[in-house]
Structures are given as structure tokens and as C-alpha cells.
Amino acid sequence: MENSDSLLALSALAQETRLAAFRLLVRHEPEGLPAGELARLLDVPQNTLSTHLGLLARADLVTAHRDGRVIRYRAHLACVENLVLFLLNDCCRGEPALCGSILSALTDTPCAPKTC
Numbered sequence: 001m002e003n004s005d006s007l008l009a010l011s012a013l014a015q016e017t018r019l020a021a022f023r024l025l026v027r028h029e030p031e032g033l034p035a036g037e038l039a040r041l042l043d044v045p046q047n048t049l050s051t052h053l054g055l056l057a058r059a060d061l062v063t064a065h066r067d068g069r070v071i072r073y074r075a076h077l078a079c080v081e082n083l084v085l086f087l088l089n090d091c092c093r094g095e096p097a098l099c100g101s102i103l104s105a106l107t108d109t110p111c112a113p114k115t116c
Helices: 003-011 016-027 037-043 044-059 077-088 096-107
Strands: 061-067 070-075
Touching: 003 037, 016 037, 016 044, 016 061, 016 070, 037 070, 044 061, 044 070, 044 096, 070 077
Parallel strands: none
Antiparallel strands: 061 070
């Protein structure tokens, strides 16, 4: 991941509604959510949410798939993985013990990497 890609992703998430939408989509992986349902759950007008989802999509954080008349959105978890790895790439300077608390926090979550 390049600096420009990481800045685009981080700036897309740096807004309350977009962050809430993204986190909600992460919770609904792998099936995702229809745009209308996402708007209802977030209590946001559909046209406003559409703008936010467009920004998240341009940052490659969400994907959209048409299912008949419904557009279903999903979190793009591979992009999130790349972003986290980009941020932590230089974390331990070759000494894994320095990043032990981060690694244990990631593996102690209900959705540890091996089960997602």
C-alpha cells in the first residue's frame, strides 16, 4: 500500500457517518447490507448515505454489488488488512516482542484472523 492509498482510506474513515457505516458493514460480513437497510440502521437519508458510500468505495473500503433492484454493500476487508499492515509494518524494528500487545489484542478478539 502506498502513502496516498493509506491517506485516502484514513480520510474516508475520518467522518462519523462513514466510520459508522463501515463498522456496520464489517459486522455484517460476508453477506453485507442493502443500501436502504444500511440507511435505516444508521438513521441517515439514502441520498446522504449514497455520498458517504461513494467516498468509501473510492477509498476501496467498500464494494457494491447489484442484486436485482437492490445494491448490496460489503466491507472490503483485504483493503483494511493492507491498511493495518501498512500502519504497523515498521512497528517492532525486527523485535516482535515490542508489538506483542498489538498482536495479542488482534488474536484475542472474537473474530481472530483464523476464523474470519
